[in-house]
Amino acid sequence: MRLNAFRDVIGHQRVLDLLADEVPAPAGAYLFVGAASVGKATVARRFAAALLCPQGGIHAEACATCRRAVDGSHPDLVVVEPRGRQTLGVEDARNVVAQAVLSPVEAPRKVFLFEDAGTMTDQAANALLKTLEEPTGSTVFVLVAESEDDLPSTVASRCRTVHFGRVDEASLVEALVSLGLDRRHAENIGRIAGGRPGLALALTHSAEAARFRDAWLSVPTRLSPAPGEAFMLAEEMLAELEPLLEDVEADNEDRVTREQRERSRRRARQTLLAGGLEILASWYVDAAALQLAGVVRNRDVPFEELAAVSPDRAVRNAQLVLDAMSGLGLNLRPRLLLAELFAELASED
Ligand SMILES: [Zn+2]
Secondary structure (H helix, E strand, O other): OOOHHHOOOOOOHHHHHHHHHHOOOOOOEEEEEEOOOOOHHHHHHHHHHHHHOOOOOOOOOOOHHHHHHHOOOOOOEEEEOOOOOOOEOHHHHHHHHHHHOOOOOOOOOEEEEEOOHHHEOHHHHHHHHHHHHOOOOOEEEEEEEOOHHHOOHHHHOOOEEEEEOOOOHHHHHHHHHHOOOOHHHHHHHHHHHOOOHHHHHHOOOOOOHHHHHHHHHOHHHHOOOOHHHHHHHHHHHHHOHHHHHHHHHHOOOOOOOHHHHHHHHHHHHHHHHHHHHHHHHHHHHHHHHHHOOOOOOOOOOOHHHHHOOOHHHHHHHHHHHHHHHHHHOOOOOHHHHHHHHHHHHHOOO
């Protein structure tokens, strides 16, 4: 059964089915985890809508309750955000605890949505624990984070965890085409977005998507073992993010406060950089595939470029790029990370 509240979600069918089953008798707390921009917050809003909707989100027509929950104006949906800081602190948590004991205004329950639960401090977690432990039946907490490790374990262990995977590229491209995008443009965006519908949608109006992909696919033929040149190439690739960031930003105009905009910009930069590195890794995967009779995905890269790298080296380099990607989350100096990666990719041993 597909809830009307979920109708505009791209991908995540398994998660949506699971959540639809939860709506009639929800747990006290959920933790949604998965990569940035993959759709956790989008699904969380719609799950909240179904929990607040008098018909549980099951209706053929659009419904005012669901709409108000999704746009954040329903009185029984409390969106918990860090105020004026980078982290969710103890004051924010106490505020939630105080509100959790109040009766819902119009729905059968209240929903507390933590869109950035990973920023919660240990003190905030401690203040919340009792409320999480003793569900009242009329409150549901939905916490959103990239990983369970981002939260104090005392909190994570009290939530029902829902894992969000990447959306497969073909479904993402089809969804973009059904929104009216030209197929070639949709495919470029699908490649950059790496299974993250949030990023794909933010880029639908970007004229820079093709250029961004071309820039990352040109990296392997421009590498040099000289550290100075690796550093310059790193600077250039970071500069390639800027026009796309502006497009993502324009899509985020509803984020009103400066903190919200800065957080979303930081996240968008990381996600785009991860998208660029995935494109780079796919070049090396293609180089190996071409010579080992596999399937080449980037069919516009000249075969002679791919064939110039031995399969062993291509596999090694794909792995180096993927390792760099996993270091990206914690890395506050992406310039250095990229420069080191580019120098390693160019080295002969
Ligand atoms: Zn509804």
